[in-house]
Amino acid sequence: MIDYGCTDAPYYSPDSRCDDGEGFHHGIDIALPCGTLLRAGAAGRVIGPDRPGRPGAAYGAKAFRIRVETADGPADVLIGHARKVLVRPGDRVRTGQPIAETGDLGAPDGCHLHFEQRAVDGGLGTATDPSDLLALRRP
Numbered sequence: 001m002i003d004y005g006c007t008d009a010p011y012y013s014p015d016s017r018c019d020d021g022e023g024f025h026h027g028i029d030i031a032l033p034c035g036t037l038l039r040a041g042a043a044g045r046v047i048g049p050d051r052p053g054r055p056g057a058a059y060g061a062k063a064f065r066i067r068v069e070t071a072d073g074p075a076d077v078l079i080g081h082a083r084k085v086l087v088r089p090g091d092r093v094r095t096g097q098p099i100a101e102t103g104d105l106g107a108p109d110g111c112h113l114h115f116e117q118r119a120v121d122g123g124l125g126t127a128t129d130p131s132d133l134l135a136l137r138r139p
């Protein structure tokens with residue numbers, strides 16, 4: 001797992017927010033076997049690639065976003081590196097619905113879920129720590 005924020009993991013360019021030449025990871029990576037079924041943790045709507053903030057090639061050719069409601073208002077969740085996507089732009093997604101299969105498209109380090117939270121139609125610079133949304137508990 002690679003956490004949100006500064007990281008000494010390879011593949012990240014040095015970032016001015018970090019010390020010792022570390023890079024900045026804009027989401028949370030969770031290693032999973034290739035083809036693991038991903039289910040929506042919240043209801044939302046799948047956003048088309050025509051909207052601003054389209055994920056770049058590093059997220060894989062099938063990366064997509066779902067607009068969800070958070071405690072702080074609407075936000076876009078970006079799912080990266082999927083090998084198969086089971087929803088289409090415009091689809092309404094319900095909690096628990098299968099949305100994709102994990103893969104390694106665009107990922108140099110194996111199959112994993114890249115989970116990122118951005119502002120509505122926001123680019124990379126709007127990414128914030130998604131751990132609350134992912135409901136992860138820190139040790």
Ligand SMILES: [Zn+2]
Nearest residue numbers: 027028029114
């Ligand atoms: Zn990642």
